[in-house]
Amino acid sequence: MAPASLLDVRRDGDELKAVGAGVWTSENADTLEQLVTEAARATGQSRSAQIDLSKVERMDTFGALLLERLRRAWTREGVEPRVVGLKRRYSVLIQEMSRTGLEPHPTPRRHEAAVERLGHNMVNIFEDAARLLNFVGATVAAFLRMLARPRTFRFTSMVNQIDRVGLRAVPIIILITFLIGCILAQQGIFHFRRFGADIYVVDMVGVLVLRELGVLIVSIMIAGRSGSAYTAELGSMRMREEVDALRVMGFDPVEILVIPRLFALLIGLPLLTFIGSMAALVGGGLVCWFYGGIQPGVFLDRLKDAISIDHFLVGMIKAPFMAAVIGIVACMEGLRVGGSAESLGAHTTASVVKAIFLVIVMDGLFAMFFAAIDM
Amino acid sequence: MDAIVGQEDTDAEDKRDVLISVRDLVVGFGDRTILNHLNLDIYRGEILGFVGTSGGGKSVLTRTILGLVPKQSGTVEVFGQDLDTLNESQRSAVERRWGVLFQQGALFSSLTVKQNIQFPLRENLKLSQSLMDDIAYAKIEMVGLKCDAGEKLPSELSGGMIKRAALARALALDPDILFLDEPTSGLDPIGAGDFDELIRTLQQTLGLTVFMVTHDLDSLHTVCDRIAALADGKVIAQGTIETMMESHHPWLRAYFHGTRARAVRSER
Numbered sequence: 001m002a003p004a005s006l007l008d009v010r011r012d013g014d015e016l017k018a019v020g021a022g023v024w025t026s027e028n029a030d031t032l033e034q035l036v037t038e039a040a041r042a043t044g045q046s047r048s049a050q051i052d053l054s055k056v057e058r059m060d061t062f063g064a065l066l067l068e069r070l071r072r073a074w075t076r077e078g079v080e081p082r083v084v085g086l087k088r089r090y091s092v093l094i095q096e097m098s099r100t101g102l103e104p105h106p107t108p109r110r111h112e113a114a115v116e117r118l119g120h121n122m123v124n125i126f127e128d129a130a131r132l133l134n135f136v137g138a139t140v141a142a143f144l145r146m147l148a149r150p151r152t153f154r155f156t157s158m159v160n161q162i163d164r165v166g167l168r169a170v171p172i173i174i175l176i177t178f179l180i181g182c183i184l185a186q187q188g189i190f191h192f193r194r195f196g197a198d199i200y201v202v203d204m205v206g207v208l209v210l211r212e213l214g215v216l217i218v219s220i221m222i223a224g225r226s227g228s229a230y231t232a233e234l235g236s237m238r239m240r241e242e243v244d245a246l247r248v249m250g251f252d253p254v255e256i257l258v259i260p261r262l263f264a265l266l267i268g269l270p271l272l273t274f275i276g277s278m279a280a281l282v283g284g285g286l287v288c289w290f291y292g293g294i295q296p297g298v299f300l301d302r303l304k305d306a307i308s309i310d311h312f313l314v315g316m317i318k319a320p321f322m323a324a325v326i327g328i329v330a331c332m333e334g335l336r337v338g339g340s341a342e343s344l345g346a347h348t349t350a351s352v353v354k355a356i357f358l359v360i361v362m363d364g365l366f367a368m369f370f371a372a373i374d375m
Numbered sequence: 376m377d378a379i380v381g382q383e384d385t386d387a388e389d390k391r392d393v394l395i396s397v398r399d400l401v402v403g404f405g406d407r408t409i410l411n412h413l414n415l416d417i418y419r420g421e422i423l424g425f426v427g428t429s430g431g432g433k434s435v436l437t438r439t440i441l442g443l444v445p446k447q448s449g450t451v452e453v454f455g456q457d458l459d460t461l462n463e464s465q466r467s468a469v470e471r472r473w474g475v476l477f478q479q480g481a482l483f484s485s486l487t488v489k490q491n492i493q494f495p496l497r498e499n500l501k502l503s504q505s506l507m508d509d510i511a512y513a514k515i516e517m518v519g520l521k522c523d524a525g526e527k528l529p530s531e532l533s534g535g536m537i538k539r540a541a542l543a544r545a546l547a548l549d550p551d552i553l554f555l556d557e558p559t560s561g562l563d564p565i566g567a568g569d570f571d572e573l574i575r576t577l578q579q580t581l582g583l584t585v586f587m588v589t590h591d592l593d594s595l596h597t598v599c600d601r602i603a604a605l606a607d608g609k610v611i612a613q614g615t616i617e618t619m620m621e622s623h624h625p626w627l628r629a630y631f632h633g634t635r636a637r638a639v640r641s642e643r
């Protein structure tokens with residue numbers, strides 16, 4: 001069927017005549033809309049108008065709405081049309097349509113302009129810092145309350161969380177730190193060899209892994225793996241009002257949801273750091289052996305000379321602090337999730353990015369601190 | 376609207392035209408059979424109320440018809456076509472002709488109500504933005520919401536408004552058949568009554584066929600043309616509310632003659 005036949009407008013003396021035909025439903029709505037727009041402008045000098053719909057076979061809301069558009073357009077031009085030939089079963093629909101759309105549409109939600117967003121972000125940084133401190137306070141308060149009533153500590157929940165964030169992370173942590181150890185040793189050997197200083201690669205690997213890399217890699221991995229999981233879990237609990245349910249039952253969500261997760265990280269992350277550091281040393285040792293020709297015995301002797309317990313302690317002392325940062329940021333973001341899936345995504349991203357950022361900042365602060373106390 | 380002159384409808388429809396026919400349907404999870412050789416017909420232009428025990432498989436039946444749950448055997452014919460034999464484009468043509476109101480609304484949480492309604496329009500039709508806006512607001516008004524609800528996000532709506540907005544989205548493409556899963560559960564009695572009224576009006580206005588899973592005895596009395604009852608994985612009875620009340624099946628007797636039912640009847 002030629003699209004033009006959906007609506008034909010003719011002028012008959014002073015009378016404007018529109019003849020509709022065919023199927024006035026959603027499939028033809030785009031063609032019909034154009035025809036209606038053209039017809040709306042065609043009033044000219046007409047005194048009266050008529051819309052004949054006797055040849056319209058089917059009609060749905062789309063057709064009815066467009067008919068109403070034409071009717072209103074012509075009425076605005078001063079020629080109120082008579083609608084004839086309408087099938088009775090559509091008259092209710094058309095009456096319904098004539099009642100809608102009389103109010104203006106509300107203005108659409110504005111998207112922030114780039115400059116505006118920049119401004120909001122700047123303000124947000126300070127608000128974020130305040131919120132973080134606030135949340136740390138709430139966590140400490142919940143912890144103190146729990147100390148007063150140790151029986152309320154959710155031990156089972158914590159063990160469950162340790163299993164999830166600690167035990168199950170072991171394989172991937174071992175794999176990644178092992179590979180990092182390998183790469184570190186390979187690069188060291190490759191560049192030190194030019195100075196004939198191959199053997200110092202052991203010093204480098206040992207110190208770097210124990211002091212910095214072990215804890216950093218593990219913290220970043222855990223921020224990505226468990227921090228995001230914490231945020232998503234708490235976030236979806238918030239979306240389904242589970243957190244509110246806890247609150248109205250007289251429980252403190254921080255005590256029930258945050259403390260066990262935080263403790264699981266405080267216990268799990270140092271253990272993972274230890275395991276990861278060892279795996280990196282093993283990786284470094286293997287590369288030294290196969291690539292650098294440094295026998296394992298020699299490697300171990302050199303390692304014993306090169307590193308002291310201090311190096312090991314520096315790495316391990318940092319671990320629980322990293323755990324606290326990751327846990328607190330993740331739980332805080334989770335509890336701030338709003339109603340939408342988008343907000344869940346945004347806060348999960350924020351949780352991981354902020355946790356990694358803070359982990360690195362903390363590492364820098366620790367480096368200055370340990371340098372100052374000669375450790 | 377006195378300018379509109381009605382004309383007798385010449386092509387009167389056959390009232391017993393079957394839109395959806397379910398035959399010998401078996402659905403189960405693991406070794407638990409939920410629907411056991413179930414048969415059901417839905418006729419054009421009717422509002423079919425579907426009742427049954429909680430956990431009896433009403434939602435499962437709805438989801439099976441919609442193709443969201445795999446069936447073990449049996450056939451589901453929609454608009455005379457067996458869904459299993461359709462190719463992808465035929466299937467999406469069928470899907471455009473049904474609208475679904477999920478139990479929790481299932482509005483997309485990151486889109487405004489208007490965008491939710493326009494989502495199926497945008498995907499299926501090439502329309503100008505102004506027409507899509509007009510359509511969206513017409514649907515918003517048809518389901519009894521205020522215009523300013525259009526720019527709200529689902530999380531900013533009350534339970535009743537979510538149901539209405541979800542209904543508007545289900546109606547976006549002017550479907551032939553509307554599936555409602557417990558549309559009035561979670562609404563206060565007045566809200567539920569209004570919603571029933573709305574379904575009735577929309578059904579008459581748009582010529583809809585409605586399949587409504589419900590627990591609401593009021594809805595069964597006021598809006599349903601026909602009722603089908605599910606028990607033990609089968610449709611044990613179907614017919615008008617009077618037929619149901621006369622049934623001797625123990626579950627139906629308990630359902631339609633229990634204290635709640637008596638209370639509802641004494642009110643009328």
Ligand SMILES: Nc1ncnc2c1ncn2[C@@H]1O[C@H](COP(=O)(O)OP(=O)(O)O)[C@@H](O)[C@H]1O
Pocket residue numbers: 404409427428429430431432433434435436
């Ligand atoms: N995806 C699923 N997996 C396993 N069992 C299910 C699933 N969906 C529903 N069921 C079971 O099927 C039965 C019927 O559920 P449903 O249709 O939701 O009941 P209702 O009639 O209240 O809507 C219930 O016992 C439910 O546990």
Ligand SMILES: [Mg+2]
Pocket residue numbers: 433434435478556
């Ligand atoms: Mg259900």
